[in-house]
Amino acid sequence: xxxxxxxxxxxxxxxxxxxxxxxxxxxxxxxxxxxxxxxxxxxxxxxxxxxxxxxxxxxxxxxxxxxxxxxxxxxxxxxxxxxxxxxxxxxxxxxxxxxxxxxxxxxxxxxxxxxxxxxxxxxxxxxxxxxxxxxxxxxxxxxxxxxxxxxxxxxxxxxxxxxxxxxxxxxxx
Numbered sequence: 001x002x003x004x005x006x007x008x009x010x011x012x013x014x015x016x017x018x019x020x021x022x023x024x025x026x027x028x029x030x031x032x033x034x035x036x037x038x039x040x041x042x043x044x045x046x047x048x049x050x051x052x053x054x055x056x057x058x059x060x061x062x063x064x065x066x067x068x069x070x071x072x073x074x075x076x077x078x079x080x081x082x083x084x085x086x087x088x089x090x091x092x093x094x095x096x097x098x099x100x101x102x103x104x105x106x107x108x109x110x111x112x113x114x115x116x117x118x119x120x121x122x123x124x125x126x127x128x129x130x131x132x133x134x135x136x137x138x139x140x141x142x143x144x145x146x147x148x149x150x151x152x153x154x155x156x157x158x159x160x161x162x163x164x165x166x167x168x169x170x171x172x173x
Contacts, residue, residue, distance in 0.1 A: 030117060033092035033140045033156040036169060039068040043079060049173035050096060053103040057153035067143050067155040071165035074135045086146030090120040092156060094140045094172065134159050
């Protein structure tokens with residue numbers, strides 16, 4: 001019986017492609033928070049925790065979309081050099097198991113799974129704008145932007161109503 005089980009497992013593993021394995025490793029990629037980029041109130045990156053799986057948007061002139069400050073307590077500002085045509089904020093799922101994963105290469109040819117993302121969205125349509133009130137939230141989140149009806153960018157966020165947000169990030173990452 002043990003040998004039959006081992007043979008079935010071996011057959012199953014050999015029939016998996018690299019994409020199947022990557023998909024199973026990443027799971028629900030839209031919720032994954034593998035790190036946090038700490039930004040100040042001007043949108044400047046200060047440092048990072050973990051290995052953030054964020055995907056930025058940079059236009060032809062080198063201008064990028066930014067979401068700041070991070071961590072946040074009351075408002076998050078969004079700046080984008082192009083038109084934001086969709087915006088979703090969903091609960092994030094932090095994970096440290098991707099510390100050595102190359103997200104930059106992976107996201108060149110892949111994107112996050114946005115199937116059903118509207119059902120997970122915690123923003124009201126009235127919230128779409130350059131300043132979003134997050135004073136009622138706490139924890140890890142993923143901010144996903146649709147830009148020019150065609151391209152996605154996303155940012156991992158940490159929101160805390162306490163004054164010890166950086167200490168909490170330090171403790172986890």
